[in-house]
Amino acid sequence: xxxxxxxxxxxxxxxxxxxxxxxxxxxxxxxxxxxxxxxxxxxxxxxxxxxxxxxxxxxxxxxxxxxxxxxxxxxxxxxxxxxxxxxxxxxxxxxxxxxxxxxxxxxxxxxxxxxxxxxxxxxxxxxxxxxxxxxxxxxxxxxxxxxxxxxxxxxxxxxxxxxxxxxxxxxxxxxxxxxxxxxxxxxxxxxxxxxxxxxxxxxxxxxxxxxxxxxxxxxxxxxxxxxxxxxxxxxxxxxxxxxxxxxxxxxxxxxxxxxxxxxxxxxxxxxxxxxxxxxxxxxxxxxxxxxxxxxxxxxxxxxxxxxxxxxxxxxxxxxxxx
Amino acid sequence: xxxxxxxxxxxxxxxxxxxxxxxxxxxxxxxxxxxxxxxxxxxxxxxxxxxxxxxxxxxxxxxxxxxxxxxxxxxxxxxxxxxxxxxxxxxxxxxxxxxxxxxxxxxxxxxxxxxxxxxxxxxxxxxxxxxxxxxxxxxxxxxxxxxxxxxxxxxxxxxxxxxxxxxxxxxxxxxxxxxxxxxxxxxxxxxxxxxxxxxxxxxxxxxxxxxxxxxxxxxxxxxxxxxxxxxxxxxxxxxxxxxxxxxxxxxxxxxxxxxxxxxxxxxxxxxxxxxxxxxxxxxxxxxxxx
Numbered sequence: 001x002x003x004x005x006x007x008x009x010x011x012x013x014x015x016x017x018x019x020x021x022x023x024x025x026x027x028x029x030x031x032x033x034x035x036x037x038x039x040x041x042x043x044x045x046x047x048x049x050x051x052x053x054x055x056x057x058x059x060x061x062x063x064x065x066x067x068x069x070x071x072x073x074x075x076x077x078x079x080x081x082x083x084x085x086x087x088x089x090x091x092x093x094x095x096x097x098x099x100x101x102x103x104x105x106x107x108x109x110x111x112x113x114x115x116x117x118x119x120x121x122x123x124x125x126x127x128x129x130x131x132x133x134x135x136x137x138x139x140x141x142x143x144x145x146x147x148x149x150x151x152x153x154x155x156x157x158x159x160x161x162x163x164x165x166x167x168x169x170x171x172x173x174x175x176x177x178x179x180x181x182x183x184x185x186x187x188x189x190x191x192x193x194x195x196x197x198x199x200x201x202x203x204x205x206x207x208x209x210x211x212x213x214x215x216x217x218x219x220x221x222x223x224x225x226x227x228x229x230x231x232x233x234x235x236x237x238x239x240x241x242x243x244x245x246x247x248x249x250x251x252x253x254x255x256x257x258x259x260x261x262x263x264x265x266x267x268x269x270x271x272x273x274x275x276x277x278x279x280x281x282x283x284x285x286x287x288x289x290x291x292x293x294x295x296x297x298x299x300x301x302x303x304x305x306x307x308x309x310x311x312x313x314x315x316x317x318x319x320x321x322x
Numbered sequence: 323x324x325x326x327x328x329x330x331x332x333x334x335x336x337x338x339x340x341x342x343x344x345x346x347x348x349x350x351x352x353x354x355x356x357x358x359x360x361x362x363x364x365x366x367x368x369x370x371x372x373x374x375x376x377x378x379x380x381x382x383x384x385x386x387x388x389x390x391x392x393x394x395x396x397x398x399x400x401x402x403x404x405x406x407x408x409x410x411x412x413x414x415x416x417x418x419x420x421x422x423x424x425x426x427x428x429x430x431x432x433x434x435x436x437x438x439x440x441x442x443x444x445x446x447x448x449x450x451x452x453x454x455x456x457x458x459x460x461x462x463x464x465x466x467x468x469x470x471x472x473x474x475x476x477x478x479x480x481x482x483x484x485x486x487x488x489x490x491x492x493x494x495x496x497x498x499x500x501x502x503x504x505x506x507x508x509x510x511x512x513x514x515x516x517x518x519x520x521x522x523x524x525x526x527x528x529x530x531x532x533x534x535x536x537x538x539x540x541x542x543x544x545x546x547x548x549x550x551x552x553x554x555x556x557x558x559x560x561x562x563x564x565x566x567x568x569x570x571x572x573x574x575x576x577x578x579x580x581x582x583x584x585x586x587x588x589x590x591x592x593x594x595x596x597x598x599x600x601x602x603x604x605x606x607x608x609x610x611x612x
Contacts, residue, residue, distance in 0.1 A: 004557070024602075026570055026579050029370075064433040066512050068502065068521075068526070070503070070523075071500075071501070074495075081579075091501040093503055094522055095521050095522050096347075096521070096522075097505075098503070098504075098520075099491070099504065099537075101488075101491070101494075101497045102456075102489075102490070102491025102492045102495065103491050103494070103501070104491065105491075105495075106455075106460070106491070106492045106495030106496055107495060110575070111455075111457065111575030111576045112456065112457070112488050112492075112575070113576060114485075114486055114487050114488065114563050114574070115485055115486075117488075118478050119360060122546070127579060130485075131379045131389075131485060131580075132340070132483065132485050132581070133482070133483060133484075133485070134485065135582070135584075136381040136583075136584075137381050137383070137582065137583050138581065138582040138583075138584065139484065139578050139580070139581050139582075140579045140580040140581070140582070141360050141576050141577065141578055141579065142576065142577045142578075142579045143575065143576050144573075144576065144577065145573075145574055145575050151487075153493040158368070172538055178498070181500050181530060181531070182500050182501065182502060182529070183528060183529050183530070184526055184527070185516070185527040185529050186526070186527045186530055187520065187521070187523045187524065187525075187526045187527070187530060188525050188526075189524035190523050190524055193523070195522050195523030196522075196523075197522035197523065198522065198523075200611075201612070223394070225612065234381070237545070237546075243541070244520075244523075244524065244525070249377060249401070249403060249482075249538070249547070250402075250540040251540070256604070257611045258609070258611040258612065268377055268378055269377055272377065276607075278407070278611065279605070279609040281601070281605070282590070287404065292590045292592075293587075293590070294587060295590045296590065296591065296609065297590065297591050297592075297593060297601060297604060297605070297609075298590045298592050298593070299592070299593050299594075299595055299601065300592065300593035300595070302595070306595050306597065306598070307599070309595075309598055310598050310601065310602075312597045312599075313599060313602050314602055314612065317606065317612070319604050321606075
């Protein structure tokens with residue numbers, strides 16, 4: 001018996017969320033006296049996983065799996081779970097993981113809970129706390145099946161080092177043609193830019209910025225912070241920014257450490273999408289904007305004066321502290 | 323004397339019109355081709371509809387915080403499902419398709435199904451059960467799909483209430499159908515589907531054959547394409563069939579034990595625009611995020 005995690009490996013390295021998942025699994029393993037196994041696909045170097053508590057790595061090496069295929073990945077993870085007699089299978093909340101997890105749950109006849117925000121409330125009965133109602137409530141879910149599948153929300157546990165060394169084993173699941181029935185034809189990915197999903201800090205702009213030509217100052221602030229840029233729904237509807245930057249209920253969800261909203265009034269749909277961010281800063285000229293009610297820090301004033309000044313201040317701060 | 327015969331025929335999945343004109347012992351044939359592809363057999367689409375509280379609804383719980391309090395709450399078609407429904411109706415109008423909507427829920431969900439019919443779905447099915455577990459719901463839907471022989475099943479990638487995001491994937495898994503999640507664009511030609519899915523930092527184009535299950539979201543259509551039912555649609559919806567099915571036996575793999583509301587938020591700390599050093603200081607020392 002062990003705990004299996006699916007550690008996503010992309011562009012030559014593990015995502016930070018993979019280490020968070022390893023830390024999360026290690027904690028449960030410590031309490032239940034089990035070990036942590038990570039399944040990786042075409043990972044070139046798995047040593048880093050050991051630092052965060054992984055005892056064993058099953059690395060699948062296959063050219064067929066170079067392009068993402070949800071069904072094939074799910075099949076590989078299912079077989080790994082069976083091989084390891086895993087009772088708990090853990091996923092991140094990336095788009096890919098959320099695509100795979102329900103397929104794995106069905107294949108293992110396991111109960112599945114997504115949006116998990118903390119360590120299990122109790123191990124027996126097995127109960128977890130998760131986000132529900134678009135971050136307006138938490139829901140304690142009990143999973144009744146022998147095997148449990150969880151998708152852990154980003155930044156909901158944290159990354160903890162746990163010096164151990166992981167043994168690596170090559171793993172060759174048997175995959176069939178049906179696993180590859182959905183084929184990737186092409187892929188478009190913004191390169192060299194922090195994505196909203198990966199970002200620790202997100203700088204977001206709304207209609208208060210008056211036009212797409214004014215995004216330069218926002219991008220400068222984002223660059224200084226190493227942040228991703230995002231926008232509100234009206235901004236993407238107006239075509240000022242691409243749809244891929246739209247965050248909110250019908251856009252991308254944001255669960256960053258810091259969310260800076262500039263010229264966004266804070267419609268309920270917007271808040272629903274960004275509310276799992278830890279710290280929220282609002283810059284808005286309207287002191288009555290609803291966003292101030294959910295924010296941690298607020299600056300009332302003209303964004304066109306404040307943002308460039310703030311960029312300079314942070315630049316100076318970074319220079320001093322680096 | 324002029325005699326005209328007009329008739330339509332199919333050729334290689336295209337619908338063609340021919341016109342034969344007899345004039346003075348001679349005859350001329352005109353053939354035209356309808357520009358878009360026509361499927362011989364109409365595609366059967368099933369759209370899964372969740373009946374969820376409106377975004378602006380107050381979220382409260384009752385019965386010792388174990389149930390959602392529906393008192394005074396307005397229910398709507400789950401937004402992710404509505405994008406899918408609208409795309410299904412687009413297929414119906416473009417190429418001819420039969421669109422069925424299905425919900426697993428109580429009698430109160432029928433108003434939401436009628437709305438989907440008023441928007442343009444042809445018929446509705448309600449599986450009479452309390453949708454408390456994603457696996458249970460997927461099992462019910464799988465039964466509906468098997469009995470109805472649907473080519474395309476569109477569900478929202480997640481519902482606004484439980485945010486489980488599991489029903490489309492589990493349904494595809496149970497049926498062994500192809501599956502595309504977070505789908506932001508979908509086209510079908512014959513039995514070939516081209517779907518675009520959102521990935522972190524971009525998008526990916528996928529190809530698959532029908533039958534196919536889609537976990538849909540905004541992008542399948544845009545918000546401006548969503549339809550508000552008109553009077554004619556609402557009247558017609560009353561005449562359309564709404565079948566009530568009893569659930570098949572299935573396990574509840576999970577149970578919502580309790581709900582909690584987040585702790586009330588402390589008031590925002592306002593910082594003067596002339597004192598941005600203080601903001602930097604707070605973000606570093608207090609919030610510890612930079």
